[in-house]
Amino acid sequence: GAVVSQHPSxxxxxxxxxxxxECRSLDFQATTMFWYRQFPKQSxxxxxxxxxxxxxxxxxxxxxxxxxxxxxxxxxxxxTVTSAHPEDSSFYICSAxxxxxxxxxxxxxxxxxxxxxx
Amino acid sequence: QQQVKQSPQSLIVQKGGISIINCAYENTAFDYxxxxxxxxxxxxxxxxxxxxxxxxxxxxxxTISFNKSAKQFSLHIMDSQPxxxxxxxxxxxxxxSARQLTFGSGTQLTVLx
Numbered sequence: 001g002a003v004v005s006q007h008p009s010x011x012x013x014x015x016x017x018x019x020x021x022e023c024r025s026l027d028f029q030a031t032t033m034f035w036y037r038q039f040p041k042q043s044x045x046x047x048x049x050x051x052x053x054x055x056x057x058x059x060x061x062x063x064x065x066x067x068x069x070x071x072x073x074x075x076x077x078x079x080t081v082t083s084a085h086p087e088d089s090s091f092y093i094c095s096a097x098x099x100x101x102x103x104x105x106x107x108x109x110x111x112x113x114x115x116x117x118x
Numbered sequence: 119q120q121q122v123k124q125s126p127q128s129l130i131v132q133k134g135g136i137s138i139i140n141c142a143y144e145n146t147a148f149d150y151x152x153x154x155x156x157x158x159x160x161x162x163x164x165x166x167x168x169x170x171x172x173x174x175x176x177x178x179x180x181t182i183s184f185n186k187s188a189k190q191f192s193l194h195i196m197d198s199q200p201x202x203x204x205x206x207x208x209x210x211x212x213x214x215s216a217r218q219l220t221f222g223s224g225t226q227l228t229v230l231x
Contacts, residue, residue, distance in 0.1 A: 003155045004161075006161075032217075034219070041226075042223075043222065044207070044208060046219075093161050095219075097217040106152070107211075107219055108164070109154070109161040109162045111160055111161045111162050112159070112160065112161045114159070116211065
């Protein structure tokens with residue numbers, strides 16, 4: 001099946017620093033990718049929709065200046081958490097809808113990135 | 119309108135038993151209903167999915183039952199194994215939303231040996 005990778009798998013940073021998380025579709029192209037945040041024992045919360053070649057669409061309550069999204073190519077989307085604070089500590093997961101390389105309608109998830117802000 | 123309600127929140131089943139997780143939705147535009155399995159510290163993995171033109175889909179020990187008129191669907195895990203212990207999420211999406219998923223709240227399944 002289609003594979004989505006994320007890098008890094010975990011990161012620890014100091015408060016006030018910025019962290020970049022990469023999401024790659026390895027064997028298919030994705031004009032759209034989704035970014036989620038998941039707190040312990042909770043469901044996935046959609047943060048934003050990343051669109052290749054255009055601006056990301058953010059969900060209500062998500063600060064677009066804090067969570068910068070860049071969909072630079074058909075296989076890569078990045079999420080940058082700017083000026084991170086301890087409350088940003090969470091599990092960040094990306095996904096991409098299957099299309100040319102995957103079953104249409106299926107979404108494939110990355111393995112997630114654990115962010116801990118000290 | 120966008121919610122997907124999932125129950126139970128947690129479920130404990132003996133090895134070999136049947137695990138049943140239920141979901142209900144309101145948005146009639148939803149046309150794709152996947153179930154995801156998530157282990158701690160990992161991303162969700164697609165388990166099985168169904169479209170509303172069929173009432174049941176079976177893949178190995180996993181079966182989705184779908185009731186379009188009631189706007190409900192459920193996951194049945196037959197012969198549950200300790201390795202099935204994980205969190206299960208139902209979800210729904212529509213073709214008109216770039217396949218954006220709406221997730222249920224999740225069910226923590228524990229299968230006792």
